[in-house]
Amino acid sequence: MNQASRPQSVDTAPATGRASDAIVSQIQQRILSGELAHNSPLPSERDLMEQFSASRTVIREAVAALASRGFLEAKPRYRPIVRKPGYDTALNSVGSIVELMLRQEDGVRSLFQARVFVERGLVRDAATSATREDIAALKDALAANERAIPESDAFFATDVAFHGVLYRIPQNPLFPTLHAAYASWLAPHWCQMLRSPERNQVNFASHQAIYTAILERDPDAAEEALVTHLDTAWNHVRETFGLD
Amino acid sequence: MNQASRPQSVDTAPATGRASDAIVSQIQQRILSGELAHNSPLPSERDLMEQFSASRTVIREAVAALASRGFLEAKPRYRPIVRKPGYDTALNSVGSIVELMLRQEDGVRSLFQARVFVERGLVRDAATSATREDIAALKDALAANERAIPESDAFFATDVAFHGVLYRIPQNPLFPTLHAAYASWLAPHWCQMLRSPERNQVNFASHQAIYTAILERDPDAAEEALVTHLDTAWNHVRETFGLD
DNA sequence: TGCGGCTCCTTGGTCAGACCAAACTTTCCG
DNA sequence: CGGAAAGTTTGGTCTGACCAAGGAGCCGCA
Numbered sequence: 001m002n003q004a005s006r007p008q009s010v011d012t013a014p015a016t017g018r019a020s021d022a023i024v025s026q027i028q029q030r031i032l033s034g035e036l037a038h039n040s041p042l043p044s045e046r047d048l049m050e051q052f053s054a055s056r057t058v059i060r061e062a063v064a065a066l067a068s069r070g071f072l073e074a075k076p077r078y079r080p081i082v083r084k085p086g087y088d089t090a091l092n093s094v095g096s097i098v099e100l101m102l103r104q105e106d107g108v109r110s111l112f113q114a115r116v117f118v119e120r121g122l123v124r125d126a127a128t129s130a131t132r133e134d135i136a137a138l139k140d141a142l143a144a145n146e147r148a149i150p151e152s153d154a155f156f157a158t159d160v161a162f163h164g165v166l167y168r169i170p171q172n173p174l175f176p177t178l179h180a181a182y183a184s185w186l187a188p189h190w191c192q193m194l195r196s197p198e199r200n201q202v203n204f205a206s207h208q209a210i211y212t213a214i215l216e217r218d219p220d221a222a223e224e225a226l227v228t229h230l231d232t233a234w235n236h237v238r239e240t241f242g243l244d
Numbered sequence: 245m246n247q248a249s250r251p252q253s254v255d256t257a258p259a260t261g262r263a264s265d266a267i268v269s270q271i272q273q274r275i276l277s278g279e280l281a282h283n284s285p286l287p288s289e290r291d292l293m294e295q296f297s298a299s300r301t302v303i304r305e306a307v308a309a310l311a312s313r314g315f316l317e318a319k320p321r322y323r324p325i326v327r328k329p330g331y332d333t334a335l336n337s338v339g340s341i342v343e344l345m346l347r348q349e350d351g352v353r354s355l356f357q358a359r360v361f362v363e364r365g366l367v368r369d370a371a372t373s374a375t376r377e378d379i380a381a382l383k384d385a386l387a388a389n390e391r392a393i394p395e396s397d398a399f400f401a402t403d404v405a406f407h408g409v410l411y412r413i414p415q416n417p418l419f420p421t422l423h424a425a426y427a428s429w430l431a432p433h434w435c436q437m438l439r440s441p442e443r444n445q446v447n448f449a450s451h452q453a454i455y456t457a458i459l460e461r462d463p464d465a466a467e468e469a470l471v472t473h474l475d476t477a478w479n480h481v482r483e484t485f486g487l488d
Numbered sequence: 489t490g491c492g493g494c495t496c497c498t499t500g501g502t503c504a505g506a507c508c509a510a511a512c513t514t515t516c517c518g
Numbered sequence: 519c520g521g522a523a524a525g526t527t528t529g530g531t532c533t534g535a536c537c538a539a540g541g542a543g544c545c546g547c548a
Contacts, residue, residue, distance in 0.1 A: 008313060017320030019502070032344075044528060055503045057301075060529090061308065068312035076261030077529060087354075090341040096313060096335040099506055100276075114418045121365040174358045226543090259508090263531070288499060299532045304500090321500060321539055 021061040023052050031071050033084055041079040042072060059180070069093070080233045087177040098185050108189065115182055116230045122166045122175070123210060124224045127219040134169045135215060141165045142211050145204050152195035155203075160187075162207050206232070252297060267296050267306040275315050275326055285323040286316060313337070331421040343428050352433065356481070359426055360474045366410045366419070367454055367470045371463040378413045385409045386455050389448050396439035399447075404431075406451050437484045450476070 008120035027048075028038045043051070048059045067074040070089035074080040083089065101107035126134065141162040148154035160183050167179035206229035271292075274280045278459045287295070310320040314333035318324040327333065369379065370403035385406040392398035404427050411423035450473035457466035 017501080046528075057502060057504095060305075061501095064305065064308055065312065068309065079511090079528080085341050085344065087345070090338045090345070093337050093341065094334045097337065100329070101331070101334070110416050110418050113414070113416050117365050117369070117414065117416075118362070120368075121361050125361070170357070170361065172354050172357050172361075174354050217470055261530075290499075301531060301533095305530095323499080323540090 020058045021063040023048075023054060023058065024065050026052070026197070027062065027066060028069075028071055031066075031084060035175075036082045036165060038082060038084045040082050041084055044079070063085060087173055088180065091177050091181040095181070095185070098181075102185060102189070108237070108241075111182075111185065112230075112234055115186075116227065116234075118178070119163065119166065119226055120223050121229065122169065123214065123222040124219040126166055126169045127214045127217055127222040130169055130214055134165070137165045137168070137213065138211050142204075142207055146205055149200045149204055150197050150202060152197070155200045156190065156195070157205060159207075189237065189241070193236060199236075202232070203229070250317065263298065264302045264305040264309060265304065266446075267292075267298060268309050270296070270467065271306065271310060272315055275310075275328060280326045282326060282328045284326050284458070286326060298318070323379055331417055332424065335421050335425040339425070339428070342425075345431060346433070352430075352481070352485075355426075355429065356474075356478055359430075362422070362473065363407065363410060363470055364467050366413065367451055367458065367466040368463040370410055370413045371458045371461055371466040374413055377407070381409045382406070382455050386448075389451055393444045393448055394441050396441070396444060399444045400434065400439070403447060403451075433481065433485070437480060443480070446476070447473070 027036070027042075031038075036042065042048075042063070045056055045059050045063070048054075048063075049056050052059065063072065063074065063080060066072045067080060070085045070093055071083060072080040073083050090109060098107075098111070102111065126138075130138070141158065141164075145155070145158040145162050148158045164176065164179050164183075167175040209225040210222055210229065213219075213225050271280070271286075275282075280286070286292075288308070289300055289307070290305050292298075292307075293300050296303065307316065307318065307324060310316045311324060314329045314337055315327060315433065316324040317327050339482040342351075342355070370382075374382070385402065385408075389399070389402040389406050392402045408420065408423050408427075450469060453469040454466055454473065457463075457469050
């Protein structure tokens with residue numbers, strides 16, 4: 001509450017039509033600057049309307065806008081929580097729309113195809129430039145995968161985890177985020193599919209083949225193993241949902 | 245106004261805290277079903293509050309929510325326009341956040357690196373499975389690129405277009421969208437960079453090398469040419485902005 | 489007849505004040 | 519000392535009102 005007494009002096013965009021826009025950008029700045037700490041609750045709406053000398057209507061509008069952009073997490077009856085957005089927030093905001101597109105099967109195919117595309121690059125990259133630690137992580141994930149063969153639920157988790165290791169190898173924060181997004185989008189579809197230890201065994205074998213190829217620094221083999229693996233998976237998806 | 249008289253009978257989620265949620269999902273359905281036609285204006289807020297027998301507060305909240313999710317395009321003082329969302333809408337909604345992340349240079353690097361990653365896959369794919377038409381399109385784009393060498397602005401456009409052709413080859417609607425997104429995100433940075441016919445010449449040569457490799461069905465050569473090309477570009481970016 | 493300009497109605501944006509129910513805080517009793 | 523009860527805060531919703539800008543219709547001039 002230091003300079004809060006003259007909030008209007010710093011108006012960045014007073015000319016525009018929406019009064020809430022100015023407030024949105026101000027609060028946004030406060031969040032980015034840390035003045036409003038990450039994970040702390042937003043001041044009450046009445047407080048804010050005093051700080052910005054605006055009506056509650058405008059304040060609520062601003063809060064809603066910030067929430068929709070991922071700067072706030074607003075549970076129905078609770079105080080909004082300040083969230084400094086990261087890559088995950090970004091992908092999260094697409095989530096709802098992706099969900100919609102997934103309903104028309106063409107979307108599922110496109111998305112899955114895109115995933116194959118990315119992972120092809122990932123395994124090539126892994127084969128050419130994985131570090132000792134990366135390989136070790138892969139080995140661990142593979143071992144966990146093998147142990148989980150009898151239990152389909154656990155197997156699914158370790159399956160996702162194995163692929164997740166691949167996404168972490170390039171050291172680019174975008175990829176793990178992308179993986180999480182993929183997983184969350186496609187998981188509902190996966191869960192509907194019938195699973196069995198036999199099928200798990202096949203998938204594990206594919207993972208092992210990928211791992212081996214990476215170990216041998218053979219990008220082409222790794223890519224092929226990956227493609228085979230995901231093609232098989234896709235066929236299962238097609239069978240299950242009766243797509244094209 | 246057929247079934248509008250009993251809007252509460254179809255409530256999908258009446259138990260939740262937010263009253264606007266129900267209205268949001270109903271309007272959303274009407275948009276998806278085509279009952280509210282694409283590009284047509286939304287009924288006035290007063291109309292809607294009658295249809296849903298809700299206060300204007302709630303209606304406005306619902307409209308704002310739909311607008312933030314891309315189902316409506318709401319210019320400040322005008323009637324909201326109905327928009328059936330597509331892939332572009334999805335990526336558009338990330339735009340604002342990406343913009344923010346681009347400000348901390350690490351984000352630029354990550355994003356650029358991810359782009360390199362994707363395009364590596366794209367050129368490999370092009371080299372292995374480009375059709376005659378794809379090759380022709382590439383050739384055209386390359387020719388346009390060459391013609392534009394003297395004029396940096398035009399060159400930039402044809403540069404983007406050339407890469408755009410690569411994104412279209414896999415026939416996956418996600419990729420062109422991604423390309424558009426990349427272009428719009430990185431364009432502001434590119435525009436700040438100094439350009440010259442000499443530099444354009446170098447870039448054109450790179451494009452030509454990529455094209456040649458694709459023509460010769462040589463994925464490795466194509467990938468290498470692409471990586472060289474983008475590495476050079478990245479060095480220019482680094483020089484311009486003084487990144488790590 | 490055609491068209492720019494004026495008027496009036498519509499409609500989105502904002503405000504003030506009020507009420508309710510759920511969440512939070514404090515108090516008090518076992 | 520812990521948990522239940524009472525009181526206070528606070529988000530969600532409603533009502534009614536006002537303002538200014540957009541849009542439709544009217545009018546007069548060319």
